[in-house]
Amino acid sequence: MTVERGQGAEKKKIIPERVPMSRRDPAERIRDFGEVAGGYTPDEAMAEASRCLGCKQPYCREGCPVGVDIPAFIGLIKEGLFEAAAAKVREENLLPAICGRVCPQENQCEQRCTLGQKYEPVAIGRLERFLGDYELARGKEVPETAPPSGRRVAVVGSGPGGLACAADLARLGHRVKLFESLHVPGGVLVYGIPEFRLPKRIVQAEIEALCRLGVEIECNVVVGRTVTIDELFAEGFDAVFVGTGAGSPRFPGIPGQNLPGVQSANGLLTRVNLMRAYRFPEYDTPVRIGRRVVVLGGGNVAMDAARTALRLGADEVRVVYRRSREELPARQEEVHHAEEEGVRFTFLAAPVRCLAGPDGRLGALECLRFELGAPDASGRRSPVPIPGSEFIMEVDNVIVAIGQGPNPLIQQTTPDLEVSPKGMIVADPETGATSKRGVFAGGDIVAGAATVIMAMGAGRKAARAIDAYLRGGVDPWNRR
Amino acid sequence: MFTIVRKEVLSPSVKLMEIEAPRIARRARAGQFLILRINERGERIPLTVADCDPERGTVTIVFMEIGKTTYALGRMNQGEALLDVVGPLGRPTEIERFGRVVCVAGGVGTAAVYPMCRAFQEAGNEVICIVGARTKELLFWEERLRSVVGELLITTDDGSYVRKGFVTDVLREVVERPEPPDRVVAVGPLPMMRAVCAVTREYGVKTIVSLNPIMLDGIGMCGACRVTVAGKTRMACVEGPEFDGHEVDFDELAQRLRRYQEQEREALARFQAECDCQ
Numbered sequence: 001m002t003v004e005r006g007q008g009a010e011k012k013k014i015i016p017e018r019v020p021m022s023r024r025d026p027a028e029r030i031r032d033f034g035e036v037a038g039g040y041t042p043d044e045a046m047a048e049a050s051r052c053l054g055c056k057q058p059y060c061r062e063g064c065p066v067g068v069d070i071p072a073f074i075g076l077i078k079e080g081l082f083e084a085a086a087a088k089v090r091e092e093n094l095l096p097a098i099c100g101r102v103c104p105q106e107n108q109c110e111q112r113c114t115l116g117q118k119y120e121p122v123a124i125g126r127l128e129r130f131l132g133d134y135e136l137a138r139g140k141e142v143p144e145t146a147p148p149s150g151r152r153v154a155v156v157g158s159g160p161g162g163l164a165c166a167a168d169l170a171r172l173g174h175r176v177k178l179f180e181s182l183h184v185p186g187g188v189l190v191y192g193i194p195e196f197r198l199p200k201r202i203v204q205a206e207i208e209a210l211c212r213l214g215v216e217i218e219c220n221v222v223v224g225r226t227v228t229i230d231e232l233f234a235e236g237f238d239a240v241f242v243g244t245g246a247g248s249p250r251f252p253g254i255p256g257q258n259l260p261g262v263q264s265a266n267g268l269l270t271r272v273n274l275m276r277a278y279r280f281p282e283y284d285t286p287v288r289i290g291r292r293v294v295v296l297g298g299g300n301v302a303m304d305a306a307r308t309a310l311r312l313g314a315d316e317v318r319v320v321y322r323r324s325r326e327e328l329p330a331r332q333e334e335v336h337h338a339e340e341e342g343v344r345f346t347f348l349a350a351p352v353r354c355l356a357g358p359d360g361r362l363g364a365l366e367c368l369r370f371e372l373g374a375p376d377a378s379g380r381r382s383p384v385p386i387p388g389s390e391f392i393m394e395v396d397n398v399i400v401a402i403g404q405g406p407n408p409l410i411q412q413t414t415p416d417l418e419v420s421p422k423g424m425i426v427a428d429p430e431t432g433a434t435s436k437r438g439v440f441a442g443g444d445i446v447a448g449a450a451t452v453i454m455a456m457g458a459g460r461k462a463a464r465a466i467d468a469y470l471r472g473g474v475d476p477w478n479r480r
Numbered sequence: 481m482f483t484i485v486r487k488e489v490l491s492p493s494v495k496l497m498e499i500e501a502p503r504i505a506r507r508a509r510a511g512q513f514l515i516l517r518i519n520e521r522g523e524r525i526p527l528t529v530a531d532c533d534p535e536r537g538t539v540t541i542v543f544m545e546i547g548k549t550t551y552a553l554g555r556m557n558q559g560e561a562l563l564d565v566v567g568p569l570g571r572p573t574e575i576e577r578f579g580r581v582v583c584v585a586g587g588v589g590t591a592a593v594y595p596m597c598r599a600f601q602e603a604g605n606e607v608i609c610i611v612g613a614r615t616k617e618l619l620f621w622e623e624r625l626r627s628v629v630g631e632l633l634i635t636t637d638d639g640s641y642v643r644k645g646f647v648t649d650v651l652r653e654v655v656e657r658p659e660p661p662d663r664v665v666a667v668g669p670l671p672m673m674r675a676v677c678a679v680t681r682e683y684g685v686k687t688i689v690s691l692n693p694i695m696l697d698g699i700g701m702c703g704a705c706r707v708t709v710a711g712k713t714r715m716a717c718v719e720g721p722e723f724d725g726h727e728v729d730f731d732e733l734a735q736r737l738r739r740y741q742e743q744e745r746e747a748l749a750r751f752q753a754e755c756d757c758q
Contacts, residue, residue, distance in 0.1 A: 027613055173524075181699050182563040183517060183524075191701070220566040222699055226503050247701040258713060260731055260739045264703035270696055275523065282752055284523035284548060285696075286743030361734050408700060408718060 004227070012053055014042045021126050026340040029337030030310045033278060036337055037101075045130040049077035049189035052122045055114045061126060063314065066457040068092040070109055077127055084130040092275045093128070094164050095456060097202045099134055100129025100194060102300075103453050128208035142212045146173030151470040152287040154179060154237040156223045156410070159187025161243030161443030161462075163210060169241075170213040174470065177237070178215055179221040181382055187245055189452070192266070192273040194304050196311070196332070200273075229417070229439060235400035238248045242425060243459055246444035249407040252296065256354030257400075261362030262292065265297070265305035265401035272308050279337035290396020291315045294365055297401035298323065298350055303334040305399045306343045308378045314397070316342050322350040322370050322383045348372070348383060352390060354398060365395050404449050409429040416438075424448060432462030433469075433476035440466055482565040483515070485538055487558045490620035493545045494588060495554045496530070498508065502537030502561045504529070504567045509593035511690060511722055515698045516565030522563065525549050526717075528667075528694045529568055530591035539567075542620075544590030546554065548622055548747040553602050555755075569698045570721045573599065574688070578661040581605045582654055584676050585628075586668025590621055592690060593667050598628040606630050608661070609648050612672070616641035629756035648675045655683045663688070666725065670734055689725035693717050693733060694740065707733050 003240035024037030029036050040048065068089055076085035079220045089096045103430035105111075105125035111119035151174050155166045158180040184190055186203045209414040211217065221227060223244070232240055241251045249264035253255050268287070271277040276288035289312040295302050298321035319338070321328060324347045328335055341346075343436045346371040357363025376382040413417045418426040425434055425441040432440035443457030446451055468474040486498040496561035504514055508529040515524045545554045556562075572590050573596050582598045585593040590611050601607045609629040613619040613639045626632045633650045634642040645648075647668075655661065664687040666676040673689040682685040692718050694703040700718035708729035714720065 102640070181566065183566070191697075209669065220564050221503065222566060222569065225569055225699075226567065247699075249701070249703045251703070251706070253713075256707050258706055258729075260735050261697070267696060267704050270702050275696070278519075280743060281747050283521045284747060286740045288740060288743070391682060428706035 005465065006403065014053075014115070014119065015051045016122045017426065018120045018126075019044045024195075026409055030307075030341045033153050033272075034309055035199050036196050039133055040126055042130075042134075043078070045077050045082075045127055046080060048123050048127060049074045051115065052078070052139045054116055057115060059112035060109040060122075063109040064092075065451070065453050066092045066127075066460070070475045073131065074105055074122065074124070074127060076388055077131070077308070077311065082131060082134050085204065086135045089128060089131055093453070093456070094167050094205055094460070095123070095132070095160065095452070096128045097132025098160070098198060099188060099453050099456070100125050100127075101202075102451075103200050104129075104451060106332050108453075132202075134445050137201065139473075140205070142209075143171055145171050145213060149173040149470060151238045152177070152236055153239045153241065153433060153466060153470075154232045154235075155241045157181075157243040157245055157445075158185035158207075158217065158242060159186055159245050159441075159443065159455060160189060161445075161459035162187065162241065163459070163465075164456040165241045165243060165442070165459035165463045166215045167210055167213060169466060170210070172463070172467045174302045174467070176215045177324050178210075178217045179223055179227075180217065180219045183270070184274070185217050187243075188247065189201065191270045192220065192247075192301070192304070194269065194273055194308055197304065203245045205440070210288065213374065217398040222409060224411075229410065229414045229436070233438065237240050239440065239469055241466065242434070242441040242445060243443045243461070244407045244410055244445045245455070246404040246449040247407050249400065250405055251400055252351055252402060254353045256356065256362070259354050259356055259362045260360070262354055262398045262400065263398060264456050265295070265301045265399050266404065268305055268308060268399055269301070272312070278312060281420070287312060292393075292395045293317045293397045293399060294393060294395045295319045295399045295401055297403070298328040298330060299401065299403070300334055301404075302401035303330045303338045305401050306418060307341055309397070310341055310343065314453045319343060319392070320346045320349050320351065320365075320367060322348065322373060322379055323380065324348055327380050349391075349402070350383070350385075351398070354365045355392070362395065364392050364399060365398055366390055366392050374403050385396045404444075406445050406448070413420065422448070428463065428476060431465035431474075431476050432458060433465060438469075481657070482562040484556060484560050484562070485536075486570050490542065491618045493642050494618065494620060495545070496540060496542045497556075498533075498538045498540050499562065500537055500564060501539050501565045501567075504539050505532040505534050505537050505566065508532045508597040509572035511573030511592075512568035512570050513698075513721065514541070514565055515569060515695070516541075516553075516562050516566075517564040517681070518549060518597070520659055522565075523549055523551075524696060526569070526698060527627075528592035528690070529595070531595060539565075540591075542588055544588045547744050548610075548751045551688060551748065551751060554614050565709075566698065569717060570720070573665070573722060575599045575603050577604045579605060580608070580659065581652065582608045582661040582664045584610045584611065584651055584664060584668070584672075585664040586647055586666075586672035587614075587618070589644065589666075589668035589672075589690075590619075593665070594621060594625055594628065596667075597625060597642075600661070601628050601630075608633065608654060610635070611649045612637070612647035612668070614638065634635075635703035646675070647672065651676060654684060656716065661685055665722075666690075670737065672728060674730040677728070678721060681726050687715070687725040688722050689728060690721060691721045691728065691733065693736060694721075709738075728742050
């Protein structure tokens with residue numbers, strides 16, 4: 001179906017529905033960890049790009065946390081100029097193959113799409129992913145780098161913030177060393193987001209591209225324990241970027257939360273994604289999932305955990321969330337995929353306590369029903385418990401995905417670094433400058449658990465500020 | 481590269497390795513641990529740092545072969561390298577001049593207790609060390625320990641060396657002396673640490689235990705190592721591994737330690753079957 005729409009002298013054809021993207025059948029895909037969504041072919045990408053109205057006022061771009069020139073790259077796709085389109089994306093977003101897969105586009109660019117006000121918005125995320133994959137498949141060119149500045153920067157944490165910061169600094173001519181505490185780089189992209197949503201080969205390719213830029217990576221270094229920030233300066237680094245993320249799991253604080261059978265989503269996901277426990281005993285790390293699994297929480301991590309549990313062989317996986325479906329913080333697409341795969345939902349309920357079975361392990365979960373009351377500070381209607389509405393579910397596993405706090409180790413061992421009451425590093429939102437001279441920070445460690453694109457954006461802002469600082473342009477600590 | 485520069489067989493099932501890890505060697509303090517991974521398919525296992533030499537850039541670990549990874553590690557030799565070693569992790573032992581400190585070690589805990597004894601003595605404490613082993617041939621580092629303590633007391637479960645009995649028998653005598661200890665530190669198998677705490681609780685002597693829960697990342701991210709201490713959930717990897725033993729929920733910890741028992745048995749059986757084939 002097409003609709004004619006008058007627009008001055010010119011008439012623009014409206015195509016109300018997006019080009020569908022191939023997806024593996026749910027019954028097949030829950031038997032393995034392979035990627036669910038197939039991605040566009042060049043023809044599909046061009047067809048989808050042709051839906052873009054090319055608005056004079058590109059609201060989509062305003063909706064992008066890093067301001068990617070969306071109409072421009074879509075215009076180039078329309079003409080089949082994929083390389084130019086990819087280069088256009090890359091001006092603002094260094095990780096299109098990753099962001100195209102994991103960004104919550106429906107709350108960002110696609111939410112603002114003019115076409116989307118009445119019809120399906122342009123599939124900006126899928127187009128971005130197409131370009132990212134196109135580039136990776138052809139082998140990314142090594143971009144030109146500025147002449148060596150002679151300055152050295154330590155980037156702590158190799159998640160999206162650190163990767164982006166390191167890439168920009170290297171292109172600006174600085175010598176960059178990336179420190180990672182785990183045994184592989186990538187941070188949450190590797191330990192957190194499952195293979196079926198973000199194949200690790202993509203993260204790997206981005207990291208290889210970074211190495212070709214001259215960035216050095218040292219794994220197995222826990223800054224804060226193995227080496228302190230002050231020692232990094234003593235090692236000869238001129239500036240430090242801290243992007244250690246929010247990886248410290250929160251627990252509900254209910255009786256029985258430490259029973260065997262209760263685990264954090266981070267723990268489950270790290271076993272499976274980082275350690276490949278789903279291939280035990282071929283790989284040494286074991287994982288155990290029972291028949292009946294409850295996941296607490298409603299974000300992307302909860303969806304990832306629920307879908308991982310299914311793939312590990314659980315018969316029944318239920319997400320328990322204290323608000324209603326409308327408030328689910330997870331990406332719609334992930335909720336949709338989870339439901340397709342058979343994940344069930346209990347809304348407006350929250351756990352009260354975990355109960356031990358006869359063997360001393362977790363046997364049941366007691367919950368309380370909620371109703372929605374007045375909106376809270378975040379604008380979401382806050383859940384109010386209904387007295388006497390307790391109910392009990394028999395479960396073998398409870399997976400806790402109710403949020404993550406900041407990783408604490410750098411803050412603990414850097415006394416002159418200002419930290420918020422919640423344990424986050426205090427940094428200037430524009431420059432990433434912290435209270436400690438020469439130290440910048442960005443991503444979840446500053447903002448609290450957010451998105452890949454926000455962390456990447458913060459890393460890039462900090463890179464610009466670090467460059468200015470190292471070249472003697474702007475010293476954020478002299479203005480104070 | 482984390483090269484094994486020296487290997488020593490301390491008893492048929494207990495081995496020592498000195499590993500090249502200069503960053504860890506520079507910073508490790510008594511009570512801290514490291515996490516290692518042997519190869520690409522390997523699991524991450526935590527082991528206490530038993531000693532370190534900042535000049536040589538090496539750290540020493542002592543381990544008992546009990547599961548697949550420790551058996552596989554025990555078969556590695558000098559000159560070979562581990563894929564990953566990260567540390568030092570955890571908070572160091574609180575070392576102050578407490579007065580009289582008793583360090584109680586069971587099994588491979590002896591290795592962990594050695595740097596603690598040395599640090600306590602250097603801080604001006606009178607250090608008494610009680611070491612227990614199942615049998616004489618499992619005992620190691622007797623002379624080494626003697627060099628850093630005021631008094632070394634040894635027991636064996638079967639009476640094959642010095643005196644027959646458990647560390648708690650000796651501990652009780654020490655605690656009942658006219659000059660009782662100001663602090664007790666216990667490192668060893670969980671039942672032994674629990675028994676030590678039962679004795680010292682009677683006498684009101686502050687007792688620190690070094691816990692060994694299941695761990696994955698060691699930097700506070702997986703939550704597998706959480707223990708209940710004084711009714712609160714604590715992460716042993718970043719807040720521990722040492723806690724006030726009188727506040728630790730040992731029953732819960734014991735149960736959590738058995739979480740992957742079946743898989744651990746399976747992995748070990750497969751590994752041993754493969755070794756027998758070769």
